[in-house]
Amino acid sequence: MSAAVQVSHLSKRFGDRSAVADVSFTVDRGEVFGFLGPNGAGKTTTVRILGTLIAPSSGTASVAGIPLEPANGPEIRRRIAIMPEAPGLYLRLSVAENLEYFAGLYGLKRPRDRIAAALAAVSLADRAGERCGALSKGLRQRVGLARALLNEPEVLFLDEPTSGLDPVAARDVHDLIDGLRRQGVTIFLTTHRLAEAERLCDRVAIMQTTLRTVGRTDELRDRVFSKALTVTTAAPLPDPERVFAGLPAVDGWRADGTAGYALAVSDLAVAAPAVTRALVAAEADVLSITPAQHSLEDIYLQLIDNNEPAGRS
Structure with missing residues (x-):
């Protein structure tokens, strides 16, 4: 048809x-x-x-x-x-x-x-x-x-x-x-x-x-935003670089609040288990490890504000 x-x-x-x-x-x-x-x-x-x-x-x-x-x-x-x-x-x-x-x-x-x-x-x-x-x-x-x-x-x-x-x-x-x-x-x-x-x-x-x-x-x-994990711990990590650096599929990290961390990743399925194991090994009190969620509103504002096309299908 x-x-x-x-x-x-x-x-x-x-x-x-x-x-x-x-x-x-x-x-x-x-x-x-x-x-x-x-x-x-x-x-x-x-x-x-x-x-x-x-x-x-x-x-x-x-x-x-x-x-x-x-x-x-x-x-x-x-x-x-x-x-x-x-x-x-x-x-x-x-x-x-x-x-x-x-x-x-x-x-x-x-x-x-x-x-x-x-x-x-x-x-x-x-x-x-x-x-x-x-x-x-x-x-x-x-x-x-x-x-x-x-x-x-x-x-x-x-x-x-x-x-x-x-x-x-x-x-x-x-x-x-x-x-x-x-x-x-x-x-x-x-x-x-x-x-x-x-x-x-x-x-x-x-x-x-x-x-x-x-x-x-x-x-x-997926077109507009990079994949990311959001990590929240009960207290700030003493040395987050030692915890996150070199983990599989983790491309970088930044502190996002006093006890929150945003991790740029290339593959969520690989990165999430590795991050979990690293936090457990560091004896961190983990509250959550979640993929970053972006709504349609986030996508819309990113495209309209930046005035950049995201491709067509």
Whole structure:
């Protein structure tokens, strides 16, 4: 099967300003793909291009297996859905009336069946008759998701779907995204919540006008950061150089606090046992020996702050 989204050397200029510059990436079918970057990085512009709302200045793309060309716009739009940060509901209409209106725009066959299925998917079947303006923001987000599911999209673009939601409402959205993944829906997720992206996404791309990097979080962690062990002892070592120097796969060390040590290593599986034996031989009271953990947020800040690409995949 062809990729859900294929982008090749895509660029978009607005006058003298470059919003997206020579961006290339692939999104596999059934993947949750995170699209990350600071404000003004080109994320929304890229989504608007892929959603057929604006034309690129150069480059090519395909969405749901269809080349991104003006003549193919209607067919692409039938196969995708876009949920912006503000879902754009008619607040004086009920939940069901909103969905009936949008089902009519899609020209759906059996709209009542599709509305019922979409409401069930977001656990809102019992709120169908309520006016949207009377719902909490979290519930309105769910209505927006139901609207995006009406046409059973192959590719679902979600722009900050949990923005402004409390933790419980955000968790409900996460559960829905996990459910859609299991159904084979491709989800293109833009978010500023990096912990959310790390939890949900199979791969992430980091944008800053150009594509900085793309890959799984563990891959990016290995590209951006060196392997390291963090050692904590109950009291400072009298002579840490004697303990750590010359150990297999240990490339260097530095004190990290009064009784903490950061060790640069080339192979964690070799270094950790050697460090443990050396500490025991030195009669140190060891509290912990752990691999250094770097989150997606650490990776993101390193790339954005240093303005250096980490490669592509």
